[in-house]
Amino acid sequence: MSATPALETRDLTIRFGGHVAVNAVSCAFHPGTLTAIVGPNGAGKTTYFNLISGQLKATAGRVLLGGQDVTGLSASARTKRGMGRAFQLTNLFPNLTVMENVRLAVQSRAGAGLQFLQLWSHRGDLIDRADSLLAAVKLLDKRNAMAGALPHGDQRKLEVALLLALEPDIFMFDEPTAGMSVDEVPTVLELIHGIKALGNKTVLLVEHKMDVVRSLADRIIVLHNGTLVADGDPAEVIASPVVQEAYLGVMPEKLEAAP
Structure with a gap:
């Protein structure tokens, strides 16, 4: 480490x-x-x-x-x-297609600017990268759909694809x-x-x-x-009385009395 x-x-x-x-x-x-x-x-x-x-x-x-x-x-x-951040509420361009959303992220990562309409015809490598990301999140069959029209679950997957694109x-x-x-x-x-x-x-x-x-x-x-009330190994943290009380709503005395 x-x-x-x-x-x-x-x-x-x-x-x-x-x-x-x-x-x-x-x-x-x-x-x-x-x-x-x-x-x-x-x-x-x-x-x-x-x-x-x-x-x-x-x-x-x-x-x-x-x-x-x-x-x-x-x-x-x-x-x-x-630093890459995926938000609790989706952070997409709803009026662009699924592919166009990923294209922008891929192009930004490649340092190619945002004039994507002029560049895609001769940047097959970036198109391939965008397609591979959509395949990874199982959205390749929806590449031409508008991002704003996707079901919520698909929007979350698209957001993950955008984050992956930024590497x-x-x-x-x-x-x-x-x-x-x-x-x-x-x-x-x-x-x-x-x-x-x-x-x-x-x-x-x-x-x-x-x-x-x-x-x-x-x-x-x-x-x-x-x-910050606890920090450590998952099993130990989940089992600790302070976490049981704060996170799970179980009082310590109830834990001690449990079989």
Whole structure:
């Protein structure tokens, strides 16, 4: 494991008026690991993601990428430095086709600018890359459909394709299986497994479904009322009384009395 974390937050904090939504969270994330961030509704999970990716400005604390302080950088500047974010609510161009959405992401990654209508006729490599991404998320047969007309589950898969197209060093997934049918979920989980298996990517996952967390995570961190309350091996964290109470709503005394 690299001595320098790929991503680190130090005392990361945000206040909205008198409410502390994320409270001095310090955590380091290394390449080749997948960390699940869990907690009850309102725990601060998505807010923490927004602070890391630059959608929100921290009240206090720092965000570091590869040891470099990026706290003052915009979300787009952080993306250029290798941070990739898939949102809880789909972040697509609804009036473009599925293929055009992926084309834009592929072209951006290739540094070819955004004049995609003029470039595609002589950039077969980029077309092939876009098609391969659509095949990976099982949307190739819908390449000409309008993104805004896709069912919610297909929109989530398209969003994953866009994130893969950017080839970031850090992948951030915010409930990637939300709204998907049971038969759609394995496609996304296999893709995330594949990213983790590369060994050089850092993956953060916000997820409510504990079966998904158990199948993917090397590590779990738990937020409760914006504070980091647990961090460690998935089995140990899930079994801890503080997590049972905060996340699962089971009081410690009930756990002790259980057979």
